[in-house]
Amino acid sequence: MNILLLSIIVLVYLIIIAYLGYLGYKQTKNATDYLVAGRKVHPFIMAISYGATFISTSAIIGFGGAAAVYGMGLLWLTFMNILVGIFIAFVIFGKRTRKMGHNLDAHTFPELLGKRFESRFLQAASGLLIFIAMPVYTGSVMIGGAQFISQTLSINYAVALLFFTAIVAVYVIMGGLKGVMYTDAFQGVLMFIGMSILLFFVYSKLGGITQAHKALTALAPEAIKIFGAGGHRGWTAMPLFKSPMWLQLVTTIVMGVGIGVLAQPQLAVRFMTVKSDRELNRAVGVGGLFILMMTGVAFVVGALSNVYFFNNPATLGKISMVAANKSVDNIVPLFINTFLPPWFTAIFMVTLLAAAMSTLSSQFHTMGTAMGRDFCEKGLGVKGNTMNITKISMCVTIIISLAIAYFLPRFLETGSAIIAIGTSIFFGLCAAAFLPMYFGALYFKRMTKAAAISGFFSGLLTSLFWLTFVHAKESVPLGICKKLFGVQTLAGASKWALLDPIVVALPVSIIVTLVVMFCTKKPETVQIDKCFEGIK
């Protein structure tokens, strides 16, 4: 790759980011601006910012690589990302979140829950969960981003990590949510352009849509030869029902990530940044198309990379996994580097940088507000200027995430596994702890504080138990089960070890929430009327 060309493109990109971060800083006058971007964000910026936060580099590289292994069955995740992550999120959750957030003067996701159930404890506990669990997810995104920068520019990992983090930290701390959303929108547009060009190139070079798919279908015997024992039946077919690959694909990837997105604090807060339902209606269309072009393209291209590697003279007869030396995370970068023209490689590298930075900026912001506004201010009763408390908290959480991103790869050699594990742990925990309470808060006037707290803890504890002692994907690298019971998972060799925590913890949380809700006294009418004012 032409390093000079890449350096110029990256420099121009960083100058624009700096300008947009400065714009956010200049337009931030008070806590509402800093925490919820003044509640007057343009629907296009809101939609693209939501999408760009949603999609990180690991969604393109990590999950694109996974598609090269599992095949196009991964497109069920794209379907879920659009239908659940955009349509249901905006229409079913978004509108009520916005209105209730306004009614209750809520500035963060935990604050919305805390004020809805009149519980500072719930707000502080939610903030604390985000503050403790999110750095693991943030650290994963940082590892992904820094590894990618260090490999691309051939620089030291620690240097890449430090610069990358510092750049994002500056515009998030200075510009607040306005800075985050303006830069997100620009990064999202870059991502959209990069992925559109990629899709066009791949299909046209492989002879068109049907021809490309046919070539991939013809490689099914190769897939069965290598992954057949796990239930693989070719890259254009779903794995065998209930086989290990099917369970992994459907429960962890499609359901875990597909449903988990509904209760992501960094995404939910965006609904409170627009001034009316009209903005949300307009954002739905933009968001749906954006996600289709992100994960849809990544998964199609990831799967089709097998055709290219198998027929390419340099890797003749090798499928993607073999061509990339069995490293799933190397498949997409290797494909981009060898299959596409150099000028596009440079553009695509910036696309991936934008994807990492847009996710990271929102994570920094959410962690800072969770610790500052929700835990310190409301939970511990710290008095002072909201913006300053949040800024200090942001610095603390960024340093913790930085330490995780720096030290974790030293302890564990499997870098790619850290990224996937960190992401799935956070998604699973959020879904189990927040989703039943969040839905109940918006739709059930009968929902009580006790039900919310019970659902929160039952979901959280079940999820933690399952990922520590049962789900092999996490219990094996964590090693706690091995130390306490001498086995890697309590499920042994059974298929329970493959079942994602969300499949167990979410139903537990829902049942506990419902049971406690109907066993406790109805909440006060005055509070309910205030929450649901203007909500039909």
Next chain:
Amino acid sequence: MWGMEGRGVFLAYIGSILSALLCIVYGIINWNKPKDGEVKEIEEEVKWETKEPQD
């Protein structure tokens, strides 16, 4: 089916495109809804200006 072997994958492919289309059509149909939005927005904004949190 567009060169794909399994019905499950074909449905996922089509489903992804159709769900994106659903979002786009929904966005266009509801582009200016709710119609009384502006009056409510002004009312809300006035209410908000008086309830700024501690800065």
